[in-house]
Amino acid sequence: MRDRETIGEGLARRGLSRRALLRYSAWLASLMALPPTASRVMAETLADKPRQPVIWLSFQECTGCTESLTRSFSPTLEDLIFDLISLDYHETLMAASGAPAEAAMEASREANKGKYVLVVDGSVATGLEGAYSTNAGKTNLATLAELAADAAAVLGVGTCAAFGGLPMADPNPTGAKSVGDIVKDKPVVNIPGCPPIPEAIAGTIAYFVTFGRLPDLDHLNRPMAFFGDSIHDRCYRRTFYDQGKFAKSFDDEGARKGWCLYELGCKGPVTWNACATLKWNAATSFPIQSGHGCLGCSEPGFWDRGGFYQPLSAAVMGNPALIGGAAVAAGAAFGAASAVQARKKRAAAQAAAKQAEEGRQG
DSSP: OOSSOBHHHHHHHTTOOHHHHHHHHHHHHHHTTOOTTHHHHHHHHHHTSBOEEEEEEEOBSOSHHHHHHTTOBTTBHHHIIIIIEEEEEETTTOSOOHHHHHHHHHHHHHHTTTTOEEEEESBEEOGGGGTTSEETTEEHHHHHHHHHHTOSEEEEESHHHHHOTGGGSTTOTTOEEOHHHHOOSSOEEEEOOSSOOHHHHHHHHHHHHHHSSOOOBOTTSOBHHHHSSBHHHHOTTHHHHHHTOBOSSTTSHHHHTTOBOGGGTOOGGGOBOSHHHHOBTTTTBOTTTTTOOOOOTTSTTGGGSSOTTSOHHHHHHOOGGGTTHHHHHHHHHHHHHHHHHHHHHHHHHHHHHHHHHHHHHO
């Protein structure tokens, strides 16, 4: 008997049919913006592969990223752990603690050198040689260096890991840095958000398990499937923006009618994420649908970009004179440019996915 059961064998043991795997693969293909024919390739590949070993580290963070993952609905946390990955170390979710937990991490590292995915949430403290944040007698900085050296890929989950997050906000007393600032010799994928969308975490790992490589990334190393469109470009309030209908306060008539929240500080035009399409809690809602503007939490430095309730042009350009009609005009031009950029990114991602599939079939 082989030491590592394949995903297909595990599904069969749990009474799940091949048809169920095909349905699941079709969902994954759709989620990652792949051509429809990719679902069969994914099903065949997944069935023959063992579960992906994953080591998850938590540094300067609030546990919100893990909380987000536990609320993933497609795939669910149970699907992800029991069907697709082997979560060998995660301080919050594992039953063991102390020395047994550290032993489990080291055992996984030794058994899966060059094969495991290292997931990091939280920024990395570098001040006082990393002594601001430690675990098991080692600094986070040292732990990251050791485990990244043997990883196949590194995922910076959440804005703290991806871009430094709130710990990096001015004056940054701990010397917080992003994972990508530290790890330079391994591929690093950023899945930002405060917290990140759970399906973006689960979908990216599932893609890696299926194809053995990382998905197409944007210039900030974010998966294009989830960060290829701006919030603004996909927002259901976009039609009001184009009509020049803006809420002036959170309780006025415009707000009650669902008008655009741009003048109340919405950062949707400069924020790239799938909130408006995937939404949260089984696609129930997202911040703008709940009546609050986007804070831009999946973008670098969102915490130091000025007031959350300043119109975008004033916050970005630092010119209070632009607040009001001029701000709307500037925002409209920016929104149009964002839409064009989003369409270009989406077309490029779809073309790359099609080319990759043709190469596999050839």
